[in-house]
Amino acid sequence: IYTSVKICPKWRIFARYDLMDSSSPAGLAEPWNDDNQLIIGGIEYQPLKQLKIAPNFRNINPSTGKSEQTLFVNIEFNL
DSSP states (O other): OEEEEEEETTEEEEEEEEEEOOOOOTTOOSOOOOOEEEEEEEEEEEEETTEEEEEEEEEEEESSSOOEEEEEEEEEEOO
C-alpha cells in the first residue's frame, strides 16, 4: 500500500506498507524466505522543479529476530 498527500505547493507527505509473506514449498529443508513487514513514512520538499529532498523513516519487522529502524534522506536531482 502506498499513498502520498500534497499539503502545500512544495510539500508532500507519503507512507508505504509492504507485507512479505510466503509459504515454503513442500519438502524444502531450508527456510524459503525471510518474511517481514516494511513501513516507510516521510515528507518530501521540492524547492525547485529539478530537486526533491525527502527525509523518511523506515521500520522493518521480520517474522524472526528484532525489528530495525532507520532514518534516510533521499535526494533527487533531474537535469
